[in-house]
Amino acid sequence: MTVPMTFEYDVEVGETIPPMTAHAVSVSLPTWRANVGYEEGEDWVLNKMKTGYPRFFIHKSIEKFATAIVEKYGRPGERAVLFPSHAVASKCLDFFIQQAPELGLQHIRIVDLVPTAEKSRSEDFAIISPKISAILFPQDRFNIAKTFWQHSGTGVSSRHAEYCHNLFCKGVLVDQTKVEESLRFCKGPKRYQRKTSIDITNPPDGSNSTAETQDPTRFVEERFGRNLDLSLTANAKLAVRRRIAGSLTADVGLTEALALEKDLERTRKVADFSEDDVYLYPCGMNSIFNTHQNLMAAKGELKSIVYGFPYIDTLKIVQKFGPGCLFYGFGSSEELDDLETRLEGGERYLALFTEFPGNPLLNSPDLERIRGLADKYDFYVVIDETVGNFLNVNVLPYGDVVVSSLTKVFSGDSNVMGGSAILNPKGRRYDILKRTWEKDYEDNHWAEDSIFLERNSRDFVSRIERINTNAEAICDVLRTHPLVKQVNYPKYSPTRSFYDKCRTPNGGYGGLLSATFYSTQDAVTFFDSLDTVKGPSLGTNFTLSSPYVILAHYGELDWCASYGVDADLVRVSVGLEETNKLVKIFRHALDSIAN
Template sequence: MTVSIQNENDVEVGESIPPMTAHAVSVSLPTWKANVGYEEGEDWVVKSMKTGYPRFFIHKTIEAFASDIVSKHGQTSQRAMLFPTHVIAERCQKFIISRLPDEEQHVRIVDLVPISEKARSEELAIISPQVSAVLFPQEAFKVAKQFWQHSGDGVSSRRAEYCHGLFKEGVLVEPSTIEGSPKFCKGPRRYQNKSSIDLGRPADKSNGNIDPQDPTRFVEERFGRNLDISKTRNAKLAVRRRIAGSLTADVGLSEAVSSKSDVNEVAKHSDRSEDDVYLYPCGMSSIFNTHRNLMATKGSLKSVVYGFPYIDTLKIVEKFGPGSQFYGFGSSEELDDLEKRLEGGERFLALFTEFPGNPQLRSPDLKRIRALADKYDFYVVVDETIGNFLNVNVLPYADVVVSSLTKIFSGDSNVMGGSLVLNPKGKHYNELKQTWSRDYEDNHWAEDSIFLERNSRDFVSRIERININAEAICDVLRAHPRVKKVYYPKYSETRANYDNCRTPTGGYGGLLSVTFYSKEDSVAFFDHLDAVKGPSLGTNFTLSSPYVILAHYGELDWCASWGVEADLVRVSVGLEEPRKLVSTFQRALESLSS
């Protein structure tokens, strides 16, 4: 019998989260059945999807641009993947050929740049509107998609939207055709003035631009908040300063970049510098490029992946290097085994770990890991996305700290971003700094940076509220007799490891997971929970998913072998009023008794 569930926060299958948001980074999968249907490729789910998580679902704006590039520069039997630079496109090309060597002659790169040096040196130099497309046979799409997903280095939907407009006008062309090109045009109308939102002008759809009064843009940009692309550099500086700890208050952009000495007491004692903060298109890009640069610095050695990781971290180490030593429990016994291997002469490039892990929220013993790294000379890379740098300070134990800014740093679920911090006090700092100085290229798209800076201004106050809300939800779940286990750093057997890195004002974060004694209870709880449901985490609103089903559907037995249950429900707690949020979870639990 089908149960009708009436929830205030019901969002139809396939709608963006937030709804009517053109560049949303999540998508509604509101029932357990919808999540399974998505993984099974069922039409009623897949054909309803307006968007999806960007590394797994290629945004329709990007697809449209890729299709037009193929139409002009390729063949009907081909598809294309779009990247911000030729160098990244070459990596994708090599990856495809390494998996499909017979296709070598059929995989090529088409570079598209503005039609004149003048264009590149004036207004458009701020945003660098170039794209490099990798064209390949349709049969190679699954392989190309692996590179897109694992590397995180594909173009963003906003970059594609802007560059597609230039391409249609004949402004974005192959370098070989630049001489004698038509007169340069500044591109889509919303970029011709300082403000990228011009509600006072009539719609201009002649080149495929979105109507400035289209409701999706109206909702996304919060009733016309202006975005000035000329302020891109300052926006990126402000973001880097927030990550470095020198900005902890909601201030305007001009104040944020006015003085390097204008920092509070927290920043004065910070062990990170804005000069050692690097921005990437997304969190996975920062991990991918860390692994690539570490191999460039030290050589091609196996890495250790310690603790059950987010899916792509392990895939990166396995597919783009000589492999990994995987310790999926994140236990002290596994560190014992690692130490024995090291004592026996085995050597590793790096140890990758999350603090805390996803989805079991276990915290690794970073103090012991650091001691082993110093003794046996391997790098330590810590992903602090779940803990976030206001709750925990993991930099003293790491050579590199990576994070997804798409999550709680932004909160609005409408922009992608990633960061990487080098530890200036680390044993390997000088050699790593040299590598990054040679290799780093800022490919975070201008408008994405502006959104990210605006979204992150109230980062500190949001973290405080979310920490409180998450603990309240844990109390509700832990008290229910049908709940098997609540995973949360405060209640983990690894809490001491977390507390060792917790900042003086830090809490335990906004992410938790819950398991039940039966699958039926997991499904009932999830379906009755009056919150939006879809991939991602760290949103300003409560967001849940049957995480293992969604992230590991094809390897559930493998997950179970590491103690990760298929019916686990993951909850990213938002900013809702605490009493209302508690009531929401209590009502979902009441469904278990029916």
């Protein structure tokens, strides 16, 4: 008989994850029924939700600000969606016109909010760039705006909206048309400066930088009117970019990160690569969206290839914001054979998008073969390394662009969004890509979010080591249980050899795994009995579980099944808990099935 277990991580439906966190990235859906209820739109779930995953759920701070903008600038029956710049809002407007050409510009318009002429002279405002662009439209067409918001990842963050809403209420943020043209705040893209001179008064040798004279730990949940050390914003972004570049092989703070030499030996083994080839975005999907847009700008509007079963919005981006794609959902060698036949027959493509490893089956693509085909038949390779992460795998030599969601394990704290795209300086068409990025790139990662991201990522190295160890221990428990049908993990995947080709000398197999069972009821019992936090997202410092296919693909379960993705799959993102404790938790959930 199984001894009843008191759930330590029993978080109420709809509570933020982490609990009582204003800008949390995840939300508690603690039972199988709650996940289905969420997908079915049942009130007992939706009415309790304090937040949701940011690209699927518009944060209440954002919605509150949008409502205030409509009240001041809108017409009856209108709604607003908020973006960080006019350029981004314009892309949404173009998508609106494409999807609903009958509306016309008289029914869809952009309102740009910027600081008053007096406030625009402020040094602090010049650093933090507090502006918002709202697109106003008939509220019955919200589904169009929501589609663009979700797939492109271009919406404002909750911290951005909260900060600017307070300025708006104080009369500091006003319609740009009211500001004198000579003092217009928004003057176009803000690109990263080259070298390492950003916001540093002396060379970054650690001797006399701005960061050395200020306390880099003075970061708390900030709101307008409280002390935010704005002078550290650019430094924080630079430190984040250096970590993404692979310069750091140990946990270091902001000061140490800024003191590193730019050409320091790094984990990403590609000659001439540096933080100059790293670009920050508001979230991981936005880095994919902008990469796809930039590749089309560089090469033309050709179809792309999506290889392997991908995260849902990657496929939607190439389908909805370009001429479409060729989808190879199994990620098999036979599909690469088919692609090669098509290429030999004269078909040409823009790029191949793939994940390393994939989510949720954790299979790894044959990057070596893909790179060979790309070089021979002239298409780009875009690799999403979010699940693998660069401490475990080095995929840059095989890609032209490597993208990642920094929201996940890079941050770990589940309280800030971020994304990155990095260019391979040894790629065949690096020069044209670099010119395209420099022309198009707009830094829309909100200043406060950058500060949190830098702080959260300081212990990235040691966290990865612990997570790798814990994930393998949980895999061992699941793989040896007779009621578990299959465990998906790179170490035990039939594609392990492809993963190992890219594995770094000290790298492991990551913190994401999934499992299937012999019946739906077994999956439900296991999930409901599992004493972990449960909700969307992955890469958190705490173990986070979800019935992933139900949550991500509820309206297309048959389509998923056709690619071998079981509707009853349970996905686990492994955290930093004590290993023996996690093993006990998973064994108890498995024992619950048998009883």
